[in-house]
Amino acid sequence: MPLFKKTLYSTDFSPLAEVALDYVKKLKEAGEEEVVVVHVVDDLSVELPDGTDLIKEKDVFKILPEVDQEYVVNLIEKLNSIKEILEDENLKVKLYLKYGNIPKQIVSVADEESVNIIVMGAHGKGLLSEILLGSVSTDVIRHAKCPVLIVKKREE
Numbered sequence: 001m002p003l004f005k006k007t008l009y010s011t012d013f014s015p016l017a018e019v020a021l022d023y024v025k026k027l028k029e030a031g032e033e034e035v036v037v038v039h040v041v042d043d044l045s046v047e048l049p050d051g052t053d054l055i056k057e058k059d060v061f062k063i064l065p066e067v068d069q070e071y072v073v074n075l076i077e078k079l080n081s082i083k084e085i086l087e088d089e090n091l092k093v094k095l096y097l098k099y100g101n102i103p104k105q106i107v108s109v110a111d112e113e114s115v116n117i118i119v120m121g122a123h124g125k126g127l128l129s130e131i132l133l134g135s136v137s138t139d140v141i142r143h144a145k146c147p148v149l150i151v152k153k154r155e156e
């Protein structure tokens with residue numbers, strides 16, 4: 001049984017999350033077969049139940065205001081392009097677009113999907129990004145039950 005068969009890749013679509021995607025691809029060398037890609041939104045103009053999946057729960061999508069629908073469609077497109085990239089590597093891919101508390105939802109999908117490892121960036125687009133570990137990565141490290149691979153900025 002390979003050590004890292006199933007990966008959770010958590011992305012905010014930032015440049016560093018893109019660097020993290022390279023490591024997701026490299027994990028194939030450690031036996032990776034499947035990748036669960038997760039993005040969490042917490043900034044819609046309406047409140048939804050924590051953990052709502054905006055890809056799977058089409059009925060919820062339909063009741064969203066138009067601005068939110070456009071935003072969500074754009075995020076789904078971004079997730080789909082990551083899916084294509086990973087499928088080109090012959091990996092099985094599953095997408096989640098969750099609503100709610102960001103680190104909580106990431107850890108919850110990791111548990112539900114019984115992933116072997118979480119791959120994410122050390123920070124997002126924050127100002128202090130070079131120095132500090134971001135709040136999402138800090139919280140995921142704290143609560144995850146599996147190993148977490150934190151990707152720092154690309155080595156020059």
Ligand SMILES: Nc1ncnc2c1ncn2[C@@H]1O[C@H](COP(=O)(O)OP(=O)(O)O)[C@@H](O)[C@H]1O
Nearest residue numbers: 010011012040120121123124126134135136137
């Ligand atoms: N909304 C999100 N959905 C999924 N993953 C996220 C989200 N926000 C951040 N991440 C992941 O966490 C990493 C660290 O980001 P974060 O902790 O938010 O740093 P910062 O505080 O600098 O924005 C990102 O590179 C990304 O992998």
Ligand SMILES: [Mg+2]
Nearest residue numbers: 124125134136
């Ligand atoms: Mg952030």
